[in-house]
Amino acid sequence: MSAQMICPNCGTVGVPKSHTKGSFGVELLLWLLFLLPGLLYSLWRLGTRYKGCAACGQPGLIPLGTPRAQEILARHPAP
Ligand SMILES: [Zn+2]
Known part of the structure; x- marks a missing residue:
C-alpha cells in the first residue's frame, strides 16, 4: 500500500508513478x-529513474497531510 501524494505542478492527488x-x-x-x-x-x-506525478511527470510530490499539501489543494480546487 502506497501513500497518497499531491503534485505541486498540477494538483493531482495519487500514488507516484515511476518514470524512466x-x-x-x-x-x-x-x-x-x-x-x-x-x-x-x-x-x-x-x-x-525517478518517482513523479502520474499525470504530468513532475518529480518532487508532497505527501498528503502536510501543510504544504493543504496549500496546494487550496490552489487546485477539485472540479
Ligand atoms: Zn502533476
Whole structure:
C-alpha cells in the first residue's frame, strides 16, 4: 500500500508513478548492435529513474497531510 501524494505542478492527488528516461526500444537496439553502448544506456536509464506525478511527470510530490499539501489543494480546487 502506497501513500497518497499531491503534485505541486498540477494538483493531482495519487500514488507516484515511476518514470524512466529513454526508451526500451533504443536500449534493445543498442544491446543487439553494440554491447558496450547498450550497457551504458541501461545504466543511464537506471540512474535517471525517478518517482513523479502520474499525470504530468513532475518529480518532487508532497505527501498528503502536510501543510504544504493543504496549500496546494487550496490552489487546485477539485472540479
Ligand atoms: Zn502533476
